[in-house]
Amino acid sequence: MVDLVTSAEIADAFAGIRDVVRTTPVLPCSALPSRTPLLLKAEHTQLLGSFKIRGALHAVKAAGKRARRAGVVAFSSGNHGKAVAYAAKALGVAATIVMPVTAPAVKVEAVRALGATVHLVEPEKRETHPKELGERTGAVVIHPFDSREVIAGHGSIGLELLDQVPGLGTVLVPVSGGGLISGVAAAVKARRPGVRVIGVEPELAADAAESHRLGRLVAWPEEDTGRTMADGLRADRLGELPWDHIRMLVDEIVTVSEEEIADTLRQLAMAAKQLVEPSGAVAAAAMVHRRAALPAGGATVAILSGGNVAPGLAARVLAGGPDRPAEPARPAASRGVATS
C-alpha cells in the first residue's frame, strides 16, 4: 500500500520548525530581466548552508521522549550530519554522527563543534553501525532521506515556494536519495497539481532518472555514481519511501553533464552573485542548459540546495572561464545498471 506524506504532515512539520529554520529568499537568476521568470530558491543561505536542517529538525523533534532519553544517531559525512548535530543540540538531545574513516578532518571537527559525538567506521559499516547502535542503546536513527519526518520537514520548502512565487509553473529539484524532491512534490502537488516538479541528476549518477523512465527502482554501482563532482548526489539508489513519491508525483527527471554543472557554478557566481556547492548547482544547470527541453508556462524555480563548497574548488571554477570546467571532463558513463 502506498502511503505518501500528506500536506497536513508537511504543514505540521513547517509549524514546528519555522522558529528555527530560515525562510530563504527567492532570487533572480540574472542581473538582467528575463522574458519568463527564472528564479533561484536560495537554500544555500539556509542555516548551516543547506536545506538538510529542515528535515533533520523535524525528525529529531518527532523522535520525542525516546530521543531525549537515548539520543539520536545518523550516518553522514556531509550536510545531513551537521544538520542532525545542530538539531539535537537545539532540542537538548545527545547526537552521535557516524562518519567513514575516510572523512576529511575538517568535516569531523565541524560536527564535533556542533556538540555531537563522532564515531569513525569503515565505509561498508555506514548502515549497519547506526542500526546496531540504535538497537544496543535505544538511540533513534535519523535516516537522511528514507524517513516520513525528514520528507515532511523538507516539504516546507514547497510551502514557502507556493507563497513566494504566485505564478509558479515548474520547480527543478536535485535528486540523490530523493528526500528533498519527495517533500517538495508532496507539498506542491497537493495544493497546486498543475505545477510541474522535475528532478535533476548528474549524468554520472542518473539512477533516479533511469528508475523513473523504467518505472522500477534501479541502483547504480557506486564506482559510477562516485565520479560526479556533485558529491552530495552520489547516493547509488533512491530510498523506498522517496521512490513511491517520485513515481507517483514527479513529472520527469532530467540529467546534466559535469561540464554543465561546472559552467553553472560559474554563471551563478558571476550573474546571480551566489556561491553554491556542485550539488547545489545541479537544478540550476538544468534551467541554464536544458531550457528548450523544459515545459513552458509560468515561473521556473531551481532549488539551490547547498552552499558548502571548498574555497579551492570555488576559486578554480571562477578562474576557469566558461569553456574550462573545474574538473577534467570524463567520458559519459556506459551505465552499469543493477536492479534492486
Place this chain on the structure above:
Amino acid sequence: MVDLVTSAEIADAFAGIRDVVRTTPVLPCSALPSRTPLLLKAEHTQLLGSFKIRGALHAVKAAGKRARRAGVVAFSSGNHGKAVAYAAKALGVAATIVMPVTAPAVKVEAVRALGATVHLVEPEKRETHPKELGERTGAVVIHPFDSREVIAGHGSIGLELLDQVPGLGTVLVPVSGGGLISGVAAAVKARRPGVRVIGVEPELAADAAESHRLGRLVAWPEEDTGRTMADGLRADRLGELPWDHIRMLVDEIVTVSEEEIADTLRQLAMAAKQLVEPSGAVAAAAMVHRRAALPAGGATVAILSGGNVAPGLAARVLAGGPDRPAEPARPAASRGVATS
C-alpha cells in the same frame, strides 16, 4: 540654506521606480545564528548588479520632456554608466555615456550593449565634456551623486529596510561621492530618527571620514584615493548636496583597511555565499572587523552595494585563505589633505 531631500521626495521616487527595480532581500551574514542580528542588504542582486539603477532611473524619469527630446548624458566607467544606459533605454530616451580612454574595452562594450552611445575622452575632461555636451545639445546631465533625484532614488533602499527589518538599530553604508548614504539617511532618519546611519570608507580613501570629523568638506588627492582595491569608492571628495546630508544626518564614518576588505570578500563568499565587488564589501567589513566600535542595540544591516567583480579577482580572493589578502598590503597612507 540647507535643503535636504525629503521623505516625500523619496516616497515619490520609490513609487515611480518600483515596477522596474527589484526589492532586494535581506540575508543573514552567517550560516549560524548570531546573538545580535547581523544582516546584509543584497543590492548586489539588484538589476545590473548594483544599487545605481535606483537613482539613475528616477533621475532620467524626472528629466522629463527635455530628456526625451535631447537625451541624457553621464560620466562613468562603472555601475552608474550602465544604470543610466539601462534607465534611458527603458524610458525610450537617448543616452550618451562619457568614459575615459583608459576604460577597459569590456566596460565600453557592456554600456554599448545596453543601447547607449559611448564618448571616450581624456580623464581630465570627465566633468567638462558632459557639461559642454549638455550645453550644446540640450542633453540632461545625470550626475552620479550630486543630484536630488539620484539621492531620492537611492533612498528607496532605506524605505525597504524599514519595512524588512522591524528591529533595525544600525545601517552601515559605503561612502564614495555620498549619494547612497544621503538617500538612506534621509529615508531612515525621517521615519525612525533613533536608527544609526554609519558610513564606511577604505582607509586609503577616507576623505568623507575626515570631513565628518573636521566638520568641513575636504578632498583627498586622487593619487591617494586611487590606491584602494574598492574601485567604486575612489571619488576624491563628497558632492556638495551629499555633504549637507552627511553632516546633518550621518552619525559617524568609520574606515577599514585593504586587508579587512579582502578578508570580508572571502568571508561573505564562504559564510554568506554572496559574491560582491570590493566596494560592495566595505560596509560589511566594518560589521565584521569593527564590531566592538559599533553601537549596540537592534539589528545591524550592512548594504552590499554591488557585485560586479572580475572573475579573476574573485578567484584570487577565494584561493587566498583568511591570512593572505588578495592584493599586497600597502602601508597606511600618510594622508595628503586638501581643503576644498
